[in-house]
Amino acid sequence: MTLPFDRARMSGEAARLACRSGAITGCTAGIADGFVQGNLAVLPADLAAEFLLFAQRNPKSCPIIGVSAPGERRIPELGLDLDIATDIPGYRVWRDGEVVAERDEVADLWRDDLVAFVIGCSYSFEAAMAEDGLPLRHVEMGVRVPMYRTSIPCTPTGRFAGPMVVSMRPLTPAQAIRAVQITSRFPAVHGAPVHLGRPDLIGIADIAAPDYGDPVTIGADEIPVFWACGVTPQSVIAAVRPAFAITHAPGCMLITDRRNSEYAVL
Structure with a gap:
């Protein structure tokens, strides 16, 4: 849908309302410049404490910026007019570890025992990269950033364990x-890279076949x-x-009222 306004100049609240109404669909990269966007993980309360500890032990991958109370669809510190179940343009619904549906809202699936975790997103540091003149190939190509499951193990916590996922930008x-x-300067939104060059050293067999997102061109003078x-x-x-469980669809984030500058360290 073509919108009669500049997506980049929207406020976080205006962007959420546009997602809620269906005026914005798909990837949220380049929307509401300057406002923090977040990944979503929603789990039953009996798993929430374990997941929180898992996230604390894996801060590079899972930097938590907001947590809801059980059953709540709002996280006031991220935005007053904010509804976790309707304000993201793409959700994944999981049952027994499998994605069973992709939807544009999940209000009818919400339960009193669900806890929502919002996790910092690389879109925040991408804004700083762009301001410094660094290229963002997926933005240039109008696609989602490529993401890969790696052989890098997360620090296990209770029932939670698995491989780190990474996003890639050619430079x-x-x-x-x-x-x-x-x-x-942005440790709360993933911080510095975890690897440069040689994708095979972190378990990525084919850089042209991301597990999530879309492939991008890598120049002859560039490294991943x-x-x-x-x-x-x-x-x-x-x-x-x-x-x-419920998560965001890759590339479809929750846009908050927090500013990227709040998460930068000098």
Whole structure:
């Protein structure tokens, strides 16, 4: 749908309302510049404490920026007019570790025992990269960032264990050095890269075949640069196989009222 306004200049609240109404669908990259976006993982309360501890032990992949009370669809510190069940343009519904549906809202599936976790997103540090003139190939190509399951194990916690998922952006070596400097300032939204070059060393057999998102062109003078990714909980859910869970669809984030600058360290 073509919108009669500039997506990049929207406020976080306006973007959420547009997602809620169906005016915005699909990937949220480039929407509401300057506002923090978040990945979503929703689990039954009997798993929530274990998942919270798992996230604390794996802060690169799962930097939590908000948690709901059981049964609540709102997280006031992320936005007053915010509904976890309707304000993301794409959801995945999981049963026994398998995706059974992809939907544009999940209000009718909400239960009193569900706890929502919002996890920091690389879109926040991408804004800083773009401001510094670094290329973002997936944005240039109008596709979702490529994401891969790796051989890097997360630190296991109780029932939660599984591989780290990474997102990839091609950069020249000089640009990669600058990207490390820039993204190191954002530890609450994944921080510095976890790997540069050689995808085979982290268990990625085919860089042209991402597990999530879309493939992008890598230039002859570029190397793949990998950051820990907030889709990691989805690989963990697939491994743990809880009876029920809800996540965002990759690339479809919750847009908050928090500013990216709030998560930067000097």
